[in-house]
Amino acid sequence: MIDTVTGAQAFAVKVKDLMDLEGRCQPKLTGLRLIETAQDNGLRMTTRLRELEVKDLLYLCRFFGFSSETFSLAVSLLDRFLSVMKIQPKHLSCVGLCCFYIAVKSSEDEKNVPLANDLIRISQNRFTVSDMIRMEKIIMEKLYWKVKAPTALHFLRLFHSRIQEQLDAESREILSIEMLEAQLKACHCSFIFSKIKPSLLALALLCFEAQEEHDPEHMNQISEALKNLQHLLNVRDGDLVCVRALVGKCLAEYANTKCSRPNSQRLRWTISGRTARQLKHSYYKITHLPTIPESAC
Template identity: 70%
Template sequence: EPAKRKSKMIDTVSGAEALPFALQLKALLEQEVRCQPKLCGLRVLESAHDNGMRMTAKMRDFEVKDLLSLTRFFGFSAETFSLAVSLLDRFLSVMKIQPKHLSCVGLCCFYIAVKTSEEETNVPMANDLIRISQNRFTVSDMMRMEKIVLEKLYWKVKAPTALHFLRLFHSYVQEKAGSQNISAVERLEAKLKACHCSFGFTKLRPSLVALALLALEVEEQHESGPVEALRDAVKDLQQHLT
């Protein structure tokens, strides 16, 4: 049974690095459609009044910022953070939860992402994670919630995130533009983390968030030098997405 569960968890989007760009993009876009948060659920969250009784978009944003702090504290990768946010948004879009359960749900999504993206030797104990995040629930509470999260997401853990698209697009644009260098991908990743902390971006496809960040970066670079080749490469990308 554990082996069966493990194989379900690794509904992978990795291993495609050697494929041509068009095939990598096609595979990611096909999975993106299946792993989007439900818009109707996000709208319920967005329209909720902040009376302490119902989950709100603002509460979601605070939780994501807490997960970003945890990511930095442990020195975990951008992949881990992006995946944790993806899991959280997908779960919140299909399950109505009480605000008091949000920190447990958020930490479970984070823990699943850590176990999926990080080296096994770097995965902290659940009780350490609870203690460091200053939560009061127990390890058994967390394990029960983790099972609920995984079941509600049908064990589809490794969804394509905006980070996957951003890295793929960045490398494509850089290759197409030749001598015109685009900003380092780390700079764009930092901006993406800020986007993750804002509920408004949850309703957009990850591929579009990544493309918009890249296009904006090229326009900002325009102030300091020629970017025609970069612009052409971004336009080419847009064609691939339409």
């Protein structure tokens, strides 16, 4: 009993520390609302462009075999930057690749970090390494050099681990962390979740997955564990129901055949690194980026 109480207290302290940091690392809602209301005329950042960029980063992450941590951190960096800077669509690919590269250098083993030039070539972007260096400096300055931030993946793994500790052996098979992480990646590709706290998104994902289980014996244990988490996070029932519904809608759209069918553009990375290095030089034609304005939102 003492060990259980001690474990619960340690978990509560860890969650509180993460949530305090979460509040300081959230994307600015004012900046996200500007993106949400922008017209898709090629002159302003829009939700559609942001979602396409995140999907490109997901495919790039899969191509290199990078971890879920790298992808979640890259999305966090991208959303935080887009919420404080007005960027033009023509700069988005450079911004996205730089956020991805920062995440790679922060999360992956040093020996697995590709050269910036190789990263540009594999992604077939048309800017130079010097453009990336310049953009990376702007990103880091605007984010006050704070790379690490609690992501929904951090909370999801923490919450899942805590719930598993409270279940019997049979019930532990119900909530698959692999399935939950795959669902989280789908949610990252939807702009709406940029405005939701990572801790709430993680809890909503767990609740959504748990509601698919109809065995009362197992559900009682899981529901109790989720209720305890909700109480610890001080999440209102209405907020949780709303976000859980958004999760369900997102996953339904992601599973749709038309939505998930790959296209030729996103298959551009399904080549080996060796093949990429042997591509014709014309594929690497470089066009320099214009000066990047540093006006904040």
